[in-house]
Every structure is written in structure tokens, then in C-alpha cells.
Amino acid sequence: MAKKLRHIFWVGLVFGGICLLSGAGPATDPYAAPRQSMVDLQLKARGISDARVLAAMGKAPRHLFMPELLAPMAYEDHPLPIGSGQTISQPYIVALMTEWGEIKAGDKVLEVGTGSGYQAAVLAELADKVFSIDIRPELAEQAAKVLKSLSYSQVKVKSGDGYLGWPEQAPFDAILVTAAATRVPPALEKQLKEGGRLVIPLGQAEGVQTLTRFRKIQGKLRPDSRLAVRFVPLVEPGK
Helix, strand or coil: CHHHHHHHHHHHHHHHHHHHHHCCCCCCCCCHHHHHHHHHHHHHHHCCCCHHHHHHHHHCCHHHHCCHHHHHHCCCCCCEEEECCEEECCHHHHHHHHHHHCCCCCCEEEEECCCCCHHHHHHHCCCCEEEEEECCHHHHHHHHHHHHHCCCCCEEEEECCHHHCCHHHCCEEEEEECCEECCCCHHHHHHEEEEEEEEEEECCCCCCEEEEEEEEECCEEEEEEEEEECCCECCCCCC
């Protein structure tokens, strides 16, 4: 009997090890439950309905795109500081901007305002190519490192002037601007494809802005969706 019990023990131990190595068995991600709760209670409950966006938000590890001390708050419904006077947007706004961008497989997307890199990661779950630019070299460098460590190889990050976009990679199917501007930068309008979507918060940095989605129709930007928001300003070089 003792021999049989030892046999069962070792079989169980080996099987458990295989499960852990293969990713089978109990989930090892301590943030899996909070992340799913975020999807259900913050996103679905507030009208985010695109199944692909919900899946992307349920997969991208937001807790890895912020200071470690703040990770326990990663899936709560509010923005969090990431350094350099910048913030990571609340999950709902990330999901909403992604949904408004109507990102599809095969799309080439430009993100202006890399920040932590989290929005780029969500976009990378949906698009073939994501180009992200941030005026702050330290943020661009850190975001690039995190994205690379998570195997988001379809994301390219650089430091530069977001007002100028990324002309070498244009045109883009969608452009998402994650900082507030008083107007749509002309370069971004030019770099958007016909039929493309541009999502940007417009207004003064000191107050409430209007998150606006534009579509490019017959060469002109036409707004079709709006929401009151509050973003950090899109920084111009030298300011």
C-alpha cells in the first residue's frame, strides 16, 4: 500500500510540474482576476461592446506598465502616475479610444504620446503594426523596453515631436493621440488615410477637453463622436 501511495505521489508531482511548465492548471497570474473584473465591471458595464477590444483589454498586463508600487491599483477605474509628470489613462478611456479607432487586423496605427506603452500594447493585440512616439526620451525608452520584454514586436517606439507624426511610416489607418491639443496637428491630418479614424482630446490643458473621433472623408476630417475627458497636454518641443 505504501509503495502504491508513493507511486501516486510521484505521478502527481510530475504531472503538476508539467502543468506549471505548460501553463495548464491553476492560473499563476495574480492579476488575472482583477483584470477580468475590470473588463466586466468597468468596460462592458459602461458600454464597451467590441469583443476584440474586450479581449485585448483582458490580455494586456496593465500592471507591468507602471511603477511596481502602484501595480496593486493597476486595474482600478482611474489614471495613475508613471513619472515625468505623465499618467497612464484609466482602463475605460484606453478601451474607448481603441474601440473608436476601429482597429482591425492588417491596420497600421500611429499613437502620439507613448507614455507607459500600455495603450500601444492594447493596440498591438489588434493591429499588425503600431508606431508610437513620445517627446520624452525617458518614457519612450522605458516603454520600448517593457513592450520588447512582453514580445510586442509589432510595436515600434521612438522619441520625437508628436505634432509632426511619423511621416516615414504614413499613411495610417488610425491615429490615436493620448494627450490634449488645442487643435488637430496638420501633419496628423495629412498622414491619415482616406477613410481613416483619428481620436484626439481637444481643448485647453487646464480644463475639461473633448475626446473627439474624426473620419477622413474626401480628404477632410469630419467629427462623429465626442466625450468630455481630462488629459495631460500634448507637449510641444521647447516647452
